[in-house]
Amino acid sequence: MKKTGIKYILESMHGAKLISDAGSKEVTSVAIDSRQVKSGTLFFAVIGGRNDGHDFLPAVKESGCLAAVVSNPDWANKIAETGDMTVILVNNTRDALMQLAKQYxxxxxxxxxxxxTGSVGKTSTKDFLGAVLSAKYKTGKTPGNLNSDYGVPLTVFGFEEDIEAAVIEMGAGESVHISELADIIHPQIGVVTNVGTSHLEVFGTREELTIEKLGIAKCFKDNETIIVNSDCDMLTRQKVSRIVSVGTDILTVGSKGDDNFILYNIKDKGIDGVSCALDVYTGNEDYDGTFELSIPVVGAHNLGNAALAIAxxxxxxxxxKDAISALADTHFSSGRLEIDRRDNLTIINDVYNASPESMKAGIKMLMASKAERHVAILGDMFELGDESEVLHESVGDYAVGAGLDLLITIGTNAEAIANAAKAANREAGRNIASQTRLISYKDKDEAIKDLSTILHRGDLILVKASRGMKLEDVISAIN
Structure with missing residues (x-):
């Protein structure tokens, strides 16, 4: 973070009042977690569903915090009385954090x-983007999943002051719109990976969700660029052009003849990587042509994400060609398609998050890999709204159709995956030996007790669920 003075901070936040001033030192970091406070930190006492940041002000003060932004007048006066920490009073600490980030x-x-942004694939694409842009620029990118109303400002303040390019992930949800996050950043380029079924409980329909995702282009000036995966039915050039403002440059990545970046001859080697041919049509002879795109990551869907980064x-x-070379150095964020090769078996760790689309893509990738037995351990998916049961069922049906050897489900929602798989086994009319074996557990602790007897040497195991399931505990228990 660039060193920032208290005067600048006050002027950046609407209606901010200086309650006490402990000196002219400059802020060198921003935090909303009291455990991350250090000397030079500006602490925002945000109020969440579980915790009120004001309750941690005494601990923050003891940690050497330089200044605090608060919305509770009583706390403001109480901390100000100590005389050794700058205190700023605002109406809403969440809004103040976003306002400061916008000005910064x-x-x-x-x-x-x-x-x-996108329903799935945004973090993987972020990692691809980080690799590609680093070929020419010193690049910063969103750490982990800091993509919310709190996460985006913290990402901004966490960047090193000498970076030349920033890759910023944005997530939609109940508390913030993509357009609000775009208003903080004012990006010159926006990328939308797809529009799926995540967050339908908030936005209702995929049409409304599409409008939400394309809010990433809200602050564009003329000729700034939106890049989309046009193989998503909601992100065709025609549909995007009706939503984004006139003058926005639209680039499409997909498999159709009118796309700017066309992927074909896709080869999926499972855990050994994926490759394809890539035709580039942009009207610039210095960039256009046919290229071989090969990346050492799992999942054919990642070729499209990589092509977005190339665009x-x-x-x-x-x-x-330089972008493709840079992609060989891509490192995914923890818990996203990590290959854990052990002496007796191999685990595909994809526990970071899940949607019906990404679960099916994971199963497809699993089945494309060589293994003595293909196993999937799948947990609950969250935020699917009224269609949750049907969407879980679609995964179970897909798993059986793909030829999965063993399906283990964990969680209440995931019971629908198991039930649909059971029905698919019956409908397929296979003999018992060729059916997908099914085991269902209410919770992960119950599953962990049995794993040592269920899993075999030579298994290739996909572990995937929504983040809240914390199935990394299951991976730790596999031996």
Whole structure:
């Protein structure tokens, strides 16, 4: 973070009042978690569903905090009385955090800003983007999943002050709209990976969710670029053009003849990586042509995500062949398609998050890999709204159709996966030996007790669920 003075901070937050001033030192970091406070930190006492940040102010003060932004007048006066910490009073600490981040980014004049969103694949694409842009620029990117109303500002303040390009992930939810996050960043390029079924309980329909995702382009100036996966039925060039403002440059990545980046001859080697041919049609002879795209990551769907990153690179002066070379150095965030090779078996760790689309993609990738036995341990998916049961059932039906050897489900919602798989086994009319074996557990502790007797040497195991299930505990128990 660039060193920032208290005067600048006050002027950036609407209606902010200086209650006490402990000196002229500059802020060097921002935190909302009291455990991350250090000397030079500006602490925002945010109020969440479980905790009120004001309750941690005494501990924050003891940690050497430079200044605190609070919304509770009583706490403001109480901390101000100590006289050794700057205290700023605002109406709402969440809004103040976003306002400060917006001004901070507006004053970072020469920074290249790329924003990314989508129902699935945004974090993987973020990692691809980080690799591609690093071929030419010193690049910062969102750490973990800091993509919310709190996460985006914290990402901004966490960037090193000498970066040249920033890749910022944005997530939709009940508490914030993509357009609000875009208003903080004002990106020059926006990327939308797809529009699936996540967050339908908030937005109701995929049409409304599409409008939400394309809010990433809300603050575009003329000729700034939106790049989309046009193989998603909601993100065709025609549909996107009806939503984004006139003057927005639209680049499409997909498998159709009118796309700017066309993927074909896809080869999925499972855990050994994926490859395809990539045709580039942009009207610029320095970039256009046919290329071989090969990446050492699992899942054919990641070829499309990699191509989105190549498209961004091209817009920023990075030739496709150089972008492809850079992709060989991609490192995914923890818990996302990590290959854990052990002496007796191999685990595909994809516990970071899940949707029906990504679960099916995971199963497809699993079945494309060589193994003595293909096993999937699948847990609950959250935030699917009224269609949750049907969407879980679609995964169970898909698993049997794909030829999975063993399906283990964990959780209440995931029972629908098991029930649908059971029905699919019956409908397939296979003999018992060729059916998908099914085991269902109410919770992960129950499953962990049995894993040592269920799993065999030579198994290839996909472990996937929504983040709240914490199935990393299951992976730790596999031996």
């Amino acid at each position: 980014m507006a004053d970072w004049k020469d920074l290249i800003k790329v924003a990314i 961004v690179g091209m817009r920023l002066g990075i030739k496709p």
